[in-house]
Amino acid sequence: MHGTFAKPLDWFAIKLASSCVHRKAGGRGQAKEVEALLHDPSFFCDFVKAPEVFRLKRRLFQFTSPVVSPWKRNNTVHGRLFPVAGTFREHPTVILLHGWNQELGYRTLFPYLARRLNAAGVNAVLFELPYHRQRKPRGRGAIRNFIADDLRHVAMATHQALADARALVAWLEKEGCRNIGVWGISLGGWLGGLLACVEPRLKFAVLMTPVARMDRVIAELGFCEPIRRSLGGATVRLEPLNLVSHRPRMAPENILVVASEHDLFAPVETVEELAVEWGNPVMWRMRHGHISMMLSAPVMERTVKWIAQRTSLSNENVPDRPKE
Numbered sequence: 001m002h003g004t005f006a007k008p009l010d011w012f013a014i015k016l017a018s019s020c021v022h023r024k025a026g027g028r029g030q031a032k033e034v035e036a037l038l039h040d041p042s043f044f045c046d047f048v049k050a051p052e053v054f055r056l057k058r059r060l061f062q063f064t065s066p067v068v069s070p071w072k073r074n075n076t077v078h079g080r081l082f083p084v085a086g087t088f089r090e091h092p093t094v095i096l097l098h099g100w101n102q103e104l105g106y107r108t109l110f111p112y113l114a115r116r117l118n119a120a121g122v123n124a125v126l127f128e129l130p131y132h133r134q135r136k137p138r139g140r141g142a143i144r145n146f147i148a149d150d151l152r153h154v155a156m157a158t159h160q161a162l163a164d165a166r167a168l169v170a171w172l173e174k175e176g177c178r179n180i181g182v183w184g185i186s187l188g189g190w191l192g193g194l195l196a197c198v199e200p201r202l203k204f205a206v207l208m209t210p211v212a213r214m215d216r217v218i219a220e221l222g223f224c225e226p227i228r229r230s231l232g233g234a235t236v237r238l239e240p241l242n243l244v245s246h247r248p249r250m251a252p253e254n255i256l257v258v259a260s261e262h263d264l265f266a267p268v269e270t271v272e273e274l275a276v277e278w279g280n281p282v283m284w285r286m287r288h289g290h291i292s293m294m295l296s297a298p299v300m301e302r303t304v305k306w307i308a309q310r311t312s313l314s315n316e317n318v319p320d321r322p323k324e
Helices: 003-018 031-038 103-107 109-119 151-174 187-198 214-220 222-231 268-277 290-294 297-315
Strands: 055-057 060-064 076-082 093-097 123-127 180-185 202-208 255-260 282-286
Touching: 003 222, 003 290, 031 151, 076 109, 076 151, 093 109, 093 151, 093 187, 103 109, 109 123, 109 297, 123 151, 151 180, 151 187, 151 222, 180 187, 180 297, 187 202, 202 297, 214 222, 255 268, 255 290, 255 297, 268 282, 282 297
Parallel strands: 093 123, 093 180, 180 202, 202 255, 255 282
Antiparallel strands: 055 060, 060 076, 076 123
């Protein structure tokens, strides 16, 4: 897609996103507290184990988040399991991570991708990130969005999302799944990148339009202006949130990074910087913007095929890089 069409889509989405950010959360004077939280080793949730109670009924599941937020409704994780027919545990499994405020994508795109993955012999699991869909808090004064003018809230939402994903990985391993990976888009691509660096049980990862430099997002994008204002000019060291500050725990050939040339959310140069820092994983540079990438059926189909090929090679212990 030409930039003439892709960039206006991104620009409109950024403007629309600005109206969704929760304001009046009272997050002033938090710079030191946020820094301490981000630099605490427990932020990346090594303490997380498989949920003691995992309710699975008709492929819908629930469990209690390992991280407790102030809102009870947000502390129950909801998700869907799309298993390959037959021997579910013998097939590779992908955890799908959706983008910020991508409720529509969760309801429509992700089930489609899950069925395409099933047809390729890959299980799919998806769950609602904190402050999305059924997890949106209710009541007076509740923060109902992942992003708010309260950086501590954003950091804690990230902490909780990582904990939920790692609990799900632990449950899958407990159930006998061994070849587990992630496929994240946008916010989910960023979270998937962090997971690839801290979760040793993951064997492969797909990061689609990932936010590689969260410090730039907060400093530059319009919908983060409430966060900047709440900081009142204070500087916060955000390196732990930048993918370029970490290194993945899997081989480069098991990572697919999909960048969009006309991306106004995750500039292509930041994704290319990530690829260099991560030892040159498989990278596709598409003529898309951030939003148009999510609307591209050919890109999604090609990604499904890459996952099927990569997991097949992994199962056969073949180290070669797949052909694209």
